[in-house]
Amino acid sequence: MRIAFISLMANAPWGGSEVLWSNTAAYALEQGHEVFFSAFEWPSPHANINKLIQKGAVSYFRPHPTLKTRLINKLYKAAKVSSPEVAAIKKFNPDVILFNQGGAYTLRYWPELLAFAKENAIPYHLICHSYNEVVTFAEKQQKFIVSIFEGAVKVFTVSLQQKAIIERQLAHSITNNIQVSNLLNLPAEYPIPFPATTIDVPQLACIGSLTILAKGQDILFEALSSKKWKDRPWQLNLFGTGPDLDYLKRLASFYRIDDKVKFRGHVANMAAIWAECHLLIVPSRIDSGPMVVAEAMICGRPVVSTRVGIVPEWITSGDTGYIAEGITSHALDQILEVAWNDRYNWQKIGQQASIFGKNKMAASPVELFLDQLLTAENL
Template sequence: MAGNPWGGSEELWNKLALDALQDNHDVECSVFDWGETPIQIKNLNKIGVVIKKRSRFIYPNLFKKPFGKLKEYLIADNQLSDHLNNKDYAIVSMGGFCDLAVKAFRNPLLNTTTPYSLIIHANPEDTYFNYGVLPEMIEVCKKAYKVYFVSERLKSIAIRQTGYTFPNGELIINPLNMESVGVLPYVDDETLQLACVGRLNAKVKGQAILLQCLANKKWQNRNWHLNIYGKGNDLSYFQHLAKSFNIIERVSFHGHVNDIRQDIWSKNHILIMPSYYEGMPIALAEAMLCGRTAVATDVGGNAELIKDNVTGFIAKAANYSAFDDALERAWSEKENWERMGIRAFEDADSYFNYSNYCKNINDVLPQ
């Protein structure tokens, strides 16, 4: 990822690296140098994965952007090219399809003789590219052995963005951080516990929309409590909104938790996911595999997992009006949430555990 040292998109390449090592392959990982190395990467290194670090050159901070551009032009291209050289195969995990619009990512792939596949984790609906970079972006994709997308929606968006139909495009399954799955006992609490799980990032995860919806007058006399899980830079902002909207007494911020089943889904009735964009959200899969229904925006792979009004509720857009409508439909069906959660588990279990989509390193490596 360019914005954070570790996130959901890292879980997949981390698993593939572990799979490859267990199958007695020599494994190297090329990652951005964040100063402090995430514990997951340290653990890979301890068991024999060679870690090579590249200089960061993408910065959200406006004052660092010129410094980043200088590094992009002077060293980033050479570093990635060097890490790709003399390998039997490379799996390039991209936080977003838009990474291919960046010359320092694109050039090494255009010039390498190492065979590679791409993994695309995110691709917002409203992203389009300068026409001048499209030929090279398409060439990188054509040259790839496979272009893996974590949801069909991301592939559809990429086709619209580029005009390339991705005959080498396939779906790949995100790994889940769960030792066991199964429908948990339904929560015995008259106050309906709503869980919002994800990085605290208003521009991506949309928690501000949810807080605004719950501040609506019609929610004042309803018996609910919102539990927000996750870490991120927008914690203080969300706390400010909850106070400003006079709902702070009905909102709890729990930070990051380790035991998803016990710490989240044994205590909550429903997942609320107001995201502006997603790939295939792990939080949604985990909720469904614990037997919980969800309200989610129609972005990324959400509607590929949720059957609207059957296993959950889909907001037709990531905006206040559409999400308010989806929440209202969900509330009117609250007596059916337990039954819908059981159906959600069945669908998610089939998708993640019994489908033929790529899941392991042997599914990804050329045969």
């Protein structure tokens, strides 16, 4: 089969939305399929992108929208000439296309790619990664998005909550939906033994891109800025990089918790993180996963999280972790207080979380996803 993977994530060279499609593309090449992919052009492509090219994938790198590129695209359209990306896909002549959306509705910004698939009767799938609960659409936009979803062979989503919110926003049932599992970053052996460092000074981890709009580290800092938290012994370790690093450093100083907050940068080794940290905190505003919840639980750590994405499917408050009933500093403060008072049970809760997580995680998400893309009854 000839499979085209079209990645539409534009705000960063790499992210959680890119893991499943890129690993599935690599696996497809190993199984003898032909693969094309397109993605936004960045000065330094991610290692997974370079590996796909080395394995023999056909590639196209899309320039970022600028005044110049918009003008050129208008000229292509006026002259009824295919854009370079459409021409590259047409030359590859795929049997099936996967549109990988960083959000839930990204394809609506690329009507020429959608039109190519429809006009050439090429079956296409959508995968929706992130979502935003407060998005609204005019009726014309809703109808266009619904037509995109209805035209897809399958619409893949990451969580049940994500699917429910998309259906509410569109006032439309997604009957062609399949829930997928993202590939997890796990150590060779798990669970990880509970840290030897004393729980009297809990080591708290917050893992993710330093992008406050999605990941919400700012409301976590606000929650921890009250006198009661300043008077308690704890350390918050932020693992990750991102555009809001300098702001978050200033915010920690503003709230006078900079002595308790450490910015650790990107650390890919989950075993190293959980060898020293007792608890994961996920203050996300927007997140369809987050994969770090599943990874922490499987590694044997309890999680405090806002109610986003897969969280309600993975965490039972007081049993395998703690869920905040709101995405505010007040709600985080309340659930962190519950967790703090329960801290001498974290090791036991982490053990329960690991048992639950190992039973729940998908055995071979990449193999399953490729099969779902290529199953004859779907095409």
